Amino acid sequence: MAALPKRIIKETERLVSDPVPGITAIPSEENLRYFEVTIEGPSSSPYAEGEFKLELYLPDDYPMCAPKVRFLTRIYHPNIDKLGRICLDVLKDNWSPALQIRTVLLSIQALLGAPNPDDPLANDVAEDWKKDEKRAIEVAREWTAKYAVKS
Amino acid sequence: MSTYEDDHNLRENTPPRSGRNNRSGGRSGQPQRNHRTLSAAIDSFIESNNPHSSAQVPSQTVHDTFSQALSLLATEEGSELALQLLDTINSEANGGAGGEKHQGVTDEFLDSLERVKLKDVPNKETADCPICTNLFVDNEYPLLVRLPCNVQHVSGKKSKGHIFDMECIAPWLKMNSTCPLCRFDVVAADKTRREKLEEELRKLKEEDEEEEEEGWDVYG
Structure with missing residues (x-):
């Protein structure tokens, strides 16, 4: 395997020495491009009190390409499907090499606080969300209590 | 007993050269000629994507033949998929004009x-x-x-x-x-800058011409 780019080493060191509040990212021992991530749900959202596990992978052409990120914990959210795939512009067309692992994870945390049912990935959830937002938020809260329990 | 050809609605003379041909043409038993167009296009496409290939096909040609083949499919089958693919490769070839994608620089x-x-x-x-x-x-x-x-x-x-x-x-x-x-x-930004420069050049040129005409009035 090719040597790990200096930027990835620097990012990893900083994630450990100066972690983002409410977010952890730990590189796997076998593959330093693979991170086990946890994100705490924002306090003013139905995901509050929940701790969500994600996996993050830095492709070979990172940072020219966005990291690949996926939720492992089940979550009821209009922009996250049941496979954990995330619909977020900076992970797709709006990626920029000036963004970093920490900024991407912060964007995902912000997405939890600001669901966008008009740009859905999980269509059924988005429809529920638009039809009856109160009920949808209630379901999101139930799922958080059921699946996203802090370990 | 029905033969493989019968089952797959193939003509007896159609040489089943590869699975690819059978799949693309077999469904409606189209004239043999069309199979060749498509298979040639696909072959050249594959060849051009193979770095070890000795005969490199320019990507423009590949794009053309591939879209030709797809439009053939689309007209004969009215295939939604073919039309979609056609749209995709055309918009990619045009740099996604009107789309959000930004193409790279030279x-x-x-x-x-x-x-x-x-x-x-x-x-x-x-x-x-x-x-x-x-x-x-x-x-x-x-x-x-x-x-x-x-x-x-x-x-x-x-x-x-x-x-x-x-x-x-x-x-x-x-x-x-x-x-x-x-x-x-x-x-x-570069395009606007160039356009402005060209605009200025044109204005300067026009002024020059006007001056020349005036010059003739005075001295002519």
């Missing part, structure tokens, strides 16, 4: 970027490249370039574009013509 454009000396970088002791995050001062042989971001806001003064290592920004700009920090579209 090597000439990269060469034309403003070079910046380390001593002219603001806060040069702490300034780093936003892409590799290394300090510019740590680089023994820095080759720094400034993108023309926000050029339109600058009045007379030097532009305050974002600075990157050439090595880092080049591969990005070749894929995407926006500044990684402010998403300023450098190609669009």
